Amino acid sequence: MNTINFTHLKHQRDLRIILPVFLVSIIACVDRVNIAYAALTMTQDLNWITPEIFGTGAGIFFMGYLIFEIPGSLIAVKFSAAKWIARIMFSWGLVCILMAFMHTQFEFYLYRFLLGAAEASLYPVIYSVLFPRWFTAGERARATSLMLTSLLLSTIIGAPLAGFLLNTSFFGMHGWQELFILEAIPAILFAFFFLFCVKDRPEKVAWLSTEEKNYLIQAYEKEQSRLQSKKKYTVVQVFSDPKVLKLCFIYFMWVIGFWGFNFWMPTVLKGLSGWSTQLLGGAIAIPMIAALIVQLIIGHTSSTTGDKVWHVSGTLFIGAIGLGLSPFAANIYEALFLVCLSAIGIYAAMGVWWTIPTTFLTGPAAAASVALINSCGNLGGWVGPYMMGWIKTSTGSFNFGYFLMSGFMFIASITVLSIKYSWNRKKETTAAKNKSLTES
Numbered sequence: 001m002n003t004i005n006f007t008h009l010k011h012q013r014d015l016r017i018i019l020p021v022f023l024v025s026i027i028a029c030v031d032r033v034n035i036a037y038a039a040l041t042m043t044q045d046l047n048w049i050t051p052e053i054f055g056t057g058a059g060i061f062f063m064g065y066l067i068f069e070i071p072g073s074l075i076a077v078k079f080s081a082a083k084w085i086a087r088i089m090f091s092w093g094l095v096c097i098l099m100a101f102m103h104t105q106f107e108f109y110l111y112r113f114l115l116g117a118a119e120a121s122l123y124p125v126i127y128s129v130l131f132p133r134w135f136t137a138g139e140r141a142r143a144t145s146l147m148l149t150s151l152l153l154s155t156i157i158g159a160p161l162a163g164f165l166l167n168t169s170f171f172g173m174h175g176w177q178e179l180f181i182l183e184a185i186p187a188i189l190f191a192f193f194f195l196f197c198v199k200d201r202p203e204k205v206a207w208l209s210t211e212e213k214n215y216l217i218q219a220y221e222k223e224q225s226r227l228q229s230k231k232k233y234t235v236v237q238v239f240s241d242p243k244v245l246k247l248c249f250i251y252f253m254w255v256i257g258f259w260g261f262n263f264w265m266p267t268v269l270k271g272l273s274g275w276s277t278q279l280l281g282g283a284i285a286i287p288m289i290a291a292l293i294v295q296l297i298i299g300h301t302s303s304t305t306g307d308k309v310w311h312v313s314g315t316l317f318i319g320a321i322g323l324g325l326s327p328f329a330a331n332i333y334e335a336l337f338l339v340c341l342s343a344i345g346i347y348a349a350m351g352v353w354w355t356i357p358t359t360f361l362t363g364p365a366a367a368a369s370v371a372l373i374n375s376c377g378n379l380g381g382w383v384g385p386y387m388m389g390w391i392k393t394s395t396g397s398f399n400f401g402y403f404l405m406s407g408f409m410f411i412a413s414i415t416v417l418s419i420k421y422s423w424n425r426k427k428e429t430t431a432a433k434n435k436s437l438t439e440s
Helices: 007-043 051-078 081-099 105-119 122-134 140-165 173-195 210-230 244-273 278-304 310-328 332-347 363-397 401-438
Strands: none
Touching: 007 051, 007 081, 007 105, 007 140, 007 173, 051 081, 051 105, 051 122, 051 244, 051 363, 081 105, 081 122, 081 278, 105 173, 105 332, 105 363, 122 140, 122 210, 122 332, 122 363, 140 173, 140 278, 210 310, 244 278, 244 310, 244 363, 244 401, 278 332, 310 332, 310 401, 332 401, 363 401
């Protein structure tokens, strides 16, 4: 009997599972956030786009996401995670192209809604359907953190690219139109690669040995059996489970800051610095690189120590500090430093965070719970951009919006700590009762 080469197994999964999903996520994030950079020049050509209209359009993306998130995740469980992800990519690429040809406020809202509907369930399918079949519970924090470096790399790549495209003009189009079209093409092309090259389960691939396949299949089945022996959740139970609802609340608070920061940060920095779009695009890469480094460290230390709660809570607290102090920045360099803190707090713990639901949920229930948590976060994705746009329109400044985002991030940080204490207390109480019964 052949022994398993775990180094070979790790490298193969990194190359053939994490890398393709990582590229999918980069393309998704570039297409999702390019509206933030397009706004730097788009509003000059479409003068009906006020800060409030832009904030609404940026956030309405998440309404489409919210409606189709859970149904899409459940379809992927029954159908095929890999094929569903390929479908998502192809459809969002087409909608992104339509964004280049909008002329009215209604079209702006419609295309943003359709973009969210097209992308809905992407990340829940990855977290709760695809990755659990390929990575053991102890490996998923690292795998998810590696994959989610894409959130940061998409900005490191996308910001300078957007700065360049906004200052060019081909075929008589404006730079923002080129931005939407050229950044949509990779999604359409990569959809076909993903469809034929990425598989849902170890037993479907030829690049693993029989022993390696059996190891992954057995590890998955043992984990599912262990979790179901504790409590077998149904999809319906997920919607009323206190643990899941607490995670929903935390992510809602977190994502208000996440998307409020992402959609408005380029505009705020440009107003403070007066820099060109090209120079600004390069500068924005700095805080994203800092957050990327911390994210990799967080993913490694969480996998090594087994801790999730303090890793997530600590980074959210750093983000609250960065956002709360941002209005006091006296110059662009202080602002960039605080953007670094904000980016670290907002991004760095994402990989660890998304391993929490699968520590107590399996199968369709896991997919539904992750979709529900993500959907609640997406409500925050609507609230954050709209809130910032409304505050800017009403007060002439983003300052109060930054204070609110900081407060929401702080609430999320504190609530994460309650996960550990309340859940552990329940476990300790149960253990004490069992011990008492044994002794008697």
